[in-house]
Amino acid sequence: MGEVGAGGRRGVHSVRPLQRFSGFGLLRHAFRGHRDWRAQWRAPEPRAAYDAVIVGGGGHGLGAAYYLAKEHGMRNIAVLERGWLGGGNTGRNTAIIRSNYLCEESEAIYEHALTLWEGLSRDLNYNVMFSQRGVLMLAHSVHEVGISKRHVFANRLAGIDSEWLTPAEAKAFCPPLRIDGGLRYPVLGAALQRRAGIARHDAVAWGYARAADALGVDIIQNCEVTAIRRDTRGAVTAVETTRGTIRAARIGVSAAGHTSVVMAMAGLRIPIESYPLQALVSEPVKPVFPCVVMSNTIHAYISQSDKGELVIGAGTDAYVSYSQRGALWVTTEALAAITELFPIFRRLRMLRAWGGIVDVTRDRSPILGKTPVKGLYVNCGWGTGGFKATPGAAHLLAWTIAKDEPHPINAPFSLERFRDGRMIDEAAAAGVAH
């Protein structure tokens, strides 16, 4: 059994005040030889019952637990993670954050997230290293110039910062970029969102975990959900896990690539397909790359981490799989594209490559809302681009669970849209949506 609340009442957790980080705090710990740091979150045994259980300890799941506790006063919550925190796509992505999507619904949900990113480090008292260094999206054909400009104009109408750059302006913004006519896919211009950027993905999971734990949330790792129990009227009652049965009347599933597997436990089929998506990093070099560059046509995207590694995104495999590794030709093609656009990187060695399982919907937009099963809520379908959504998705999932109805921002992203044909088609709009 986990902790019992201050009043001794079962079901109410004692709140362990946040160990706040500050410059003075660091100095104090340094003088004490860094011996008295405490663990950033507890490792409690699962309790027999919670008011709500979140399946999946990625950024979205941990964030949802945090907002449930912070904004909706629900403290008797557990996050169940089958592996380690952030070990799914949260710790495997290329960390690109932007909100310049095309459809109005997407603009609203990604901008909601971007606004939360802008205050996240302060809110969590944890440096998530959000760096608004700008994301440049290249256009390589007349057709793509038209599409990109349409994005820019649509974004501006929605109040989202977005601008169109000529090739020379794009090069001035990103000096390593090649813009001469010798390119197989010449750069004809670029869309720029200056408020966009990157963050440190592990820190996002850890920051949310630490803050949620301080509000009494139980974060339980190495705890795989293996079944979902329902009563005679069909409502959820409990999850079976590798660490025993846990009762809960509200279950939020935020399991990314494994959503179909988890939802099938409640008898639901979810319209997503799961693919391996790959990324790789180079050996570290001195700061040389000032922004993020994406090219959908030749399918490559790149930024430089604070450690100096070039972080390079590749594509998905052409077939569905849960293998968490991808085909070699995918990374090879991405590198061919990168070295053509940025010849200065031709002699760099690659350090690591990995894959994550992304959950892709037909319209490349997420599913975030209630399900036909009472007490069961789903957040999935973010596919290749859900890191940027982390605070927004978490915030909206918490709202939906707490109020048993979607927030106006996530209402259009219902499961029913596939039945009713109300797609939010970012597939045609973005092609790839990192």
Ligand SMILES: Cc1cc2nc3c(=O)[nH]c(=O)nc-3n(C[C@H](O)[C@H](O)[C@H](O)COP(=O)(O)OP(=O)(O)OC[C@H]3O[C@@H](n4cnc5c(N)ncnc54)[C@H](O)[C@@H]3O)c2cc1C
């Ligand atoms: C290579 C790569 C590059 C990417 N690049 C970008 C990018 O640049 N920008 C961007 O916005 N997005 C990007 N993404 C997508 C982004 O990473 C995801 O959309 C996002 O991180 C999803 O977060 P999450 O918390 O929902 O999922 P996850 O972090 O995957 O968390 C889900 C968790 O559920 C757990 N789980 C699964 N089944 C069970 C079970 N039965 N019981 C208990 N736990 C379970 C998993 O172990 C996992 O930890 C990329 C993804 C990959 C793979």
